[in-house]
Amino acid sequence: MIDAVIFDMDGLLIDSEPLWDVSMQEVFATLGIDMSSELAAQTRGLRTREVVNYWQNYFKWDSAKSTDDVCEEIINTVTDKIVSEGSAMEGLHYILDFFRAKDLKLGLASSSPKNLIDCVLSHLDIKSYFQQVYSAEFEPYGKPHPAVYLSCAKALKTNPVHCLAFEDSINGMVAAKAARMKVVAVPEAHNQQDKRYALADLKLPSLLHFTEQHFEKLNNW
Numbered sequence: 001m002i003d004a005v006i007f008d009m010d011g012l013l014i015d016s017e018p019l020w021d022v023s024m025q026e027v028f029a030t031l032g033i034d035m036s037s038e039l040a041a042q043t044r045g046l047r048t049r050e051v052v053n054y055w056q057n058y059f060k061w062d063s064a065k066s067t068d069d070v071c072e073e074i075i076n077t078v079t080d081k082i083v084s085e086g087s088a089m090e091g092l093h094y095i096l097d098f099f100r101a102k103d104l105k106l107g108l109a110s111s112s113p114k115n116l117i118d119c120v121l122s123h124l125d126i127k128s129y130f131q132q133v134y135s136a137e138f139e140p141y142g143k144p145h146p147a148v149y150l151s152c153a154k155a156l157k158t159n160p161v162h163c164l165a166f167e168d169s170i171n172g173m174v175a176a177k178a179a180r181m182k183v184v185a186v187p188e189a190h191n192q193q194d195k196r197y198a199l200a201d202l203k204l205p206s207l208l209h210f211t212e213q214h215f216e217k218l219n220n221w
Contacts, residue, residue, distance in 0.1 A: 002182070002219045004158045005099045006149060008045075009110040011168040012186060012207075014120050015087050016078070017044065023077040024051070027070060031061045045171030047111045047142035048074055079119055088124055089186075091207030095166070096129045098210065107132040109152040109165075111143050111172075132156050144171040146179035153179065164218060166207070170196050182218050184210065 011017040021040045028035040033055070043051040048071045056067065065073075099106055106129050110117050114135040121127040132155040139147035146160075153160045165176035165183045176183045177199055185200035186207060197203050201221070202214060 002104065002162060002164045002215075004105040004107060004153065004156045004163045006107040006109050006152050006156075006163055006165045006176070006181070008165075008167045008169070008172045009108055009117060009120060010112055011044070011089075011188065012166055013089055013092055013108075013126070014082065014124060015089055016082055016120070017168075017188065019081040019085060020074075020078050023074050023081060026077060027073045028055070030073075031059075031063050031065065031070070033059050033061060045111055045143045045167075045169035045175075047136050048113065050142055075113055075116060079116055082116075082120060083123055086120065086123055089207060091210070092124065092126070095207040095210055096126060098215075100129060102215075105132075105156045105158060106130050107134065107152040107156050109134050109136070109148045111136045111148070113137045143169075144174035144178065146175050149176050149179035149181060153181075167200075170194070173197065173200055182221065184214075184218075 007013060021037045024040050025035045043054050052067055052070050108130050112135060114137060117133060117135055132152055134148050134152040136142040136148040139151065141147050149165060150160060153163050160179045160181050163181040165181045166186065167173045167176055167183060168186050168188065173183055173185050183200045185197045185203045187194060187197055192205065201218060204210060
């Protein structure tokens with residue numbers, strides 16, 4: 001029986017993945033790195049520091065900038081872009097209202113830093129929907145490790161097996177499944193045919209496509 005629903009944030013609730021890509025491209029360009037959107041997609045769902053460490057090991061740049069400097073620049077850049085350009089994903093308020101009407105507990109479990117999460121929730125005016133908001137920056141491991149999902153479920157005072165998670169990335173989907181949650185995947189349009197999403201219990205083109213029939217089926221598994 002589902003008694004809580006936990007959402008990812010970037011690329012699921014807010015159309016921020018393109019903004020992350022552009023921000024990474026701008027910051028990495030100062031390091032002499034040409035970061036394409038295709039490359040950026042490889043580290044979707046990871047924490048910012050993990051992303052920077054991954055690409056530093058890959059490109060092995062030589063720069064006076066520290067890892068902290070690069071992380072801070074990326075986060076500051078994407079935060080500015082979200083405030084000025086960030087828009088809600090299709091079905092955002094529909095899905096939040098859908099579950100609030102059922103009086104289910106709602107949580108958010110994101111790889112983004114807590115300051116950025118707060119910025120997004122304020123920008124979209126949806127903070128009041130969530131009983132618990134968790135950032136993987138405070139966990140020993142980020143997605144695809146299930147830590148942030150387990151912490152959010154614990155804070156919601158529920159067993160992970162009674163949680164339904166919504167994710168858009170492969171890393172996030174793996175994290176939620178590892179936490180033993182049911183998972184609805186909402187991949188970006190160009191990733192809809194990625195066979196790895198077969199791991200999800202349900203795959204949809206947008207949040208707006210989730211129905212009462214879907215909920216009843218997931219709730220009775």
